[in-house]
Amino acid sequence: MPNIPLTSEQVCAVCLEHGFARAGIAPAQRSPRAEVLEDWIADGRHGTMGWMAEHVEVRSDARRLLEGARSIICVLDRYADGRPDDREAGWGRVARYARGRDYHVVMKKRLHAVCDQLSAASPDHEFRACVDTAPLLEREVAARAGLGGIGKHTLLIEPGLGSWLLIGSIVTTLELEETGVAEDHDLCGACTRCIDACPTDAITPWSVDARKCISALTIEHRQPIDDAFHEAMGDWIYGCDACQEACPHNRPTRRSVAAMRHDSHESPVVLEGGRREDGAAFRLIDVLSWDESVRRDAFTGSSMKRAKLPMMLRNALIAAGNALEAKDDPRLLEAVRSLATDGVPDMVRETARSVLARLGESG
Incomplete structure (x- = not known):
């Protein structure tokens, strides 16, 4: 009333x-x-x-x-x-929050x-x-x-x-009684698992350096990514969950598995651009062939639209380089080579040539 x-x-x-x-x-x-x-x-x-x-x-x-x-x-x-991801060679992972x-x-x-x-x-x-x-x-x-x-x-x-x-x-402007207390309460104790798990050493206690954070680098950084971080980025192409995967508070329990997400966060029905059905990954060779219309369709209804086409190509190239270091894949290698040529955006070409150099090839 x-x-x-x-x-x-x-x-x-x-x-x-x-x-x-x-x-x-x-x-x-x-x-x-x-x-x-x-x-x-x-x-x-x-x-x-x-x-x-x-x-x-x-x-x-x-x-x-x-x-x-x-x-x-x-x-x-x-x-x-x-619960752990199903990981597949030749696929680029997406942080869990952005999958729906x-x-x-x-x-x-x-x-x-x-x-x-x-x-x-x-x-x-x-x-x-x-x-x-x-x-x-x-x-x-x-x-x-x-x-x-x-x-x-x-x-x-x-x-x-x-x-x-x-x-x-x-x-x-409503004045409501607060439901918590202002004092900090430490849920971590002596644990440093998130710090130890960070592939780029971006985390110090209660602070993250965005200049090193894979999530910030793949989503917010709109310039070439320093070669020093390429190997550490692994198969992440949008965001990173490494610190959360390592956190003991995130181990699946009967309660946590039962407390599922709201159904409005379900994965997009659009599965364009080589997206896996669960939304957890994209096939790298598909991403490397994207044009703007495919990117737009792939990200329909998704927060991933924040990453522009050159950024996604950059991220996928780095992940492809890591995949190729682990296992030969002639088709994936050719896709990387195709982006090292003149006529592609400078950041994409520079990244492709850097990846090829790491693989022992000239761009």
């Missing part, structure tokens, strides 16, 4: 009704980790993600995102259960439905839904809302479910 004050319990119940796995409330305030973010950017550890250095004050304080903000409603969606439909779209649609329901009950208040793209420290907010703790790999860990989580938020 309109104008009846909502409780945190009622708000969280509405979120769960819309299929979110968890929900909590944090106060809208300046982040206790604002200076950590500023130092991380000052050190250049955001790499080529220039947008991270923009709106730092807004990112650190949700009250700058919505005038009069008092609370942040935080929700979690599950997107994987930690675009989480920005599927989560925001449900968040908007939550906003509509809450707005009907509290018409004098404002609600702003955010999924990843708004300048908001979502993992830190989720931790303050009592939804888990930040691991040494910098990802949110929900004890018992792990870190295979997508985060959404609603910044609101």
